[in-house]
Amino acid sequence: MRNNSSIRVTLIGAGPAGSLLAIYLAKRGFHVDIYERRPDMRKNQISAGRSINLAISTRGIHAMREVGVLDSIMKIAVPMKGRMMHAVTGELTFQRYGKDDTEVIYAVLRSELSMALMNEAEKHPNVKIHFNERCKGMDFKTGAIELQDDDIIGQARKVQTEVVIGTDGSASAIRMDMLKFGRFNFSQQYLEHGYKELTISSGPNGEYLIEKNALHIWPRKTYMLIALPNIDGGFACIFFFPFEGDPGFASLDSEEKVLNFFKTQFPDVVPLMPNLVENYFSNPTSAMVTIKCQPWHIAGKALLLGDAAHAIVPFFGQGVNCAFESCAYLAECIDQHGNDWQKVFAEFEKLRKTNTDAIAELALENFIEMRDHVADSKFLFKKKVEQALQQKYPAIFLPKYSMVTFHRLPYSVALSRGKIQDRILAELCDAIERLEDLNWEKAEAMIKRSLNVL
Secondary structure, three states: OOOOOOOEEEEEOOOHHHHHHHHHHHOOOOEEEEEOOOOOOOOOOOOOOOOOOEEEOHHHHHHHHHOOOHHHHHOOOEEEOEEEEEOOOOOEEEEEOOOOOOOOEEEEOHHHHHHHHHHHHHOOOOEEEEOOEEEEEEEOOOOEEEEEEOOOOOOOEEEEOOEEEEOOOOOOHHHHHHOOOOOOEEEEEEEEEEEEEEEEOOOOOOOOOOOOOOEEEEEOOOOEEEEEEOOOOOEEEEEEEEOOOOOOOOOOOOHHHHHHHHHHHOOOOHHHOOOHHHHHHHOOOEEEEEEEEEOOEEOOOEEEOOHHHHOOOHHHOOHHHHHHHHHHHHHHHHHHHOOOHHHHHHHHHHHHHHHHHHHHHHHHHHHHHHHHHOOOHHHHHHHHHHHHHHHHOOOOOOOHHHHHHOOOOOHHHHHHHHHHHHHHHHHHHOOOOOHHHOOHHHHHHHHHHHOOOO
16 A cells, blocks of 8 residues: 555545545545534534435445444444335335345434544544634635634635545535636536425334334325434434425415324324424425536546535435445545546546436436325336346346445446336336236346346
8 A cells, every 4th residue: 555644635524425535545544634614513512414314225335334434333323124105094005125124224314424424534543623614715726725713703714735625515615616717517406395304203212103114205296204213213304395386385384284284194193293383493494406517626636526526316315325435436546546636536537427417317216206106006016016027037137226225336327227127117017907917028028138137
């Protein structure tokens, strides 16, 4: 391994991606300074930012295992074996995520994950996290970053750096200055839906009041409520709803309207939310955005990673997994090219850009699936056929969800193969309603003609 002890790498943002990347870099001998705009959440009662629970799956697990932090993270995670759909009538339908209980995803509170990874990063003597340090921008010619201590009123100061990696999220200060650099492509697309966080508390003895090992969904066509388990017996709930229209956030403007709406559309959850109205009006209504940009790097001096480069909507549970996978890819590029940052960053972007674009598209698709289709009988039948095809052709036919969630195939492969498989399923299921009526000869011919061995 190269001797990198004299090289300092600066990270902007100590969220999950920044802290995990710091560990990867520290293990390669670099000195790492992380500048975080917020106070230390381990010592201060502060918001963790967006607090939608995160779903850790194979890509994120692989990255954390590589640097030896997986065991500590699994202590704060709750396994989810599948989706539990709640009909308006109260009827429950369970849909398994994977082929069996070996394929599960793990719910973890964003704040708990952030704090655990900060603790792991600080175990390395060559990592230093600087809190209350807001990055105001970067001079890409000199390599200086501008920092403002949010606790002290005064002039911003400049800190000279060798290389900067922006892990500072969808509102990245580093990306904002890249926009001024010239020939920088940028797009952002907001959903017409927003979200509001709600809570199902644990029972009187800390017990779970609904099924623990599931992601709960109340699908209602144009909107939905979901709930993910916490280790304390409660659930973090997210209400996804249009900003405008009726129904929409704009129309639920009184306590009576909110309570009546939830009693009508989600009757089984209202008794589990004694503070529903209070939480509804005290918690903000937040937006969801897809961000794409290119290039991700400038002159071997600065790189964007994670949401700073490619923010995606949360409906495939891949935001943090994608960012963690990017940390692993960047580490591989460093192992190959050393501290030739221009080569490292160029290779990293070449490997990741196509795939981050693909997961952005997949995440938008999955919103419609979760909201509109998971309670639809035709959709559920297609899922049954999909599972049968996977069992018969395990080396060729892998469900799109499995490719994304339980494997490390490139996202672009999951997207392209998923589209082919969707066409196969649509044709096979078009005129039948029972698995027994599936034309297996036709299925085999279509699969072998259209798909290669994985």
